[in-house]
Amino acid sequence: MLGSTRTELTSSAAAELFSLSDAQMRKRIGDLIGGGAGPTVDAYSRANPGASPSDLYFLIASDYRYSGPVMTIADRRSALRKGPVFLYYWRWETPVDGGRLKSPHTIEIPFAFDNIKAATRLTGGGAEAMALADKVSDAWIAFARTGNPSTPKLPAWTAYNSADRPTMVFNTTERGRERPNPGSAARHLQGDVVDIVRSVRLQADVRRPAEAGRYVILKNALMRANHPAGTSYQHGRVARIGAEHQRL
Numbered sequence: 137m138l139g140s141t142r143t144e145l146t147s148s149a150a151a152e153l154f155s156l157s158d159a160q161m162r163k164r165i166g167d168l169i170g171g172g173a174g175p176t177v178d179a180y181s182r183a184n185p186g187a188s189p190s191d192l193y194f195l196i197a198s199d200y201r202y203s204g205p206v207m208t209i210a211d212r213r214s215a216l217r218k219g220p221v222f223l224y225y226w227r228w229e230t231p232v233d234g235g236r237l238k239s240p241h242t243i244e245i246p247f248a249f250d251n252i253k254a255a256t257r258l259t260g261g262g263a264e265a266m267a268l269a270d271k272v273s274d275a276w277i278a279f280a281r282t283g284n285p286s287t288p289k290l291p292a293w294t295a296y297n298s299a300d301r302p303t304m305v306f307n308t309t310e311r312g313r314e315r316p317n318p319g320s321a322a323r324h325l326q327g328d329v330v331d332i333v334r335s336v337r338l339q340a341d342v343r344r345p346a347e348a349g350r351y352v353i354l355k356n357a358l359m360r361a362n363h364p365a366g367t368s369y370q371h372g373r374v375a376r377i378g379a380e381h382q383r384l
Contacts, residue, residue: 139224
């Protein structure tokens with residue numbers, strides 16, 4: 137079982153990264169991924185309407201540094217066929233520090249161990265976090281016991297495969313309107329960008345700037361953008377257990 141969070145890099149970011157202008161964001165993304173930076177930023181902007189330049193920077197950089205390599209690992213492990221692989225994507229946002237960290241690196245750990253109150257500096261310690269920890273910790277326990285994290289408290293967690301990339305999205309916050317048809321939204325997004333990322337892979341230990349601009353939008357294209365809170369996703373089909381985050 138492996139996964140990543142939506143904004144891995146916020147926890148270690150310099151203060152100026154939280155107030156980037158559009159030009160500053162585009163330059164940083166260009167420096168990070170090389171060719172294809174413009175289409176990548178455009179794709180993330182379409183997938184995340186209302187996102188600030190800093191929001192877009194953290195989403196793209198986090199996917200490039202973490203979610204992309206994690207997906208590569210999942211691809212390789214599932215290809216071995218030595219046992220099922222389960223992939224998750226953490227979207228719940230911490231209210232700590234005014235909410236600006238969103239879904240930082242390691243945010244899922246206190247949920248996995250049901251230690252919300254012992255990690256209030258990261259989780260905030262609220263009732264919402266406690267409720268999510270109840271679901272997440274049960275999944276981790278089930279995986280430790282049986283090798284399968286599926287529990288009655290979550291939608292069916294399908295084992296990962298490179299064709300469909302089924303992924304559990306963790307988020308139970310209710311801060312905005314539900315999208316009327318998230319499945320259609322996901323399919324529309326795929327149709328818009330999947331040609332850019334088709335057949336592209338990012339090696340976990342090798343940077344390939346010419347392909348990176350096409351690759352880093354893979355996470356948005358296939359698994360997460362515009363998905364409702366707490367969903368199990370497979371090729372645009374979702375099972376809702378929460379409400380859509382209206383803000384990033």
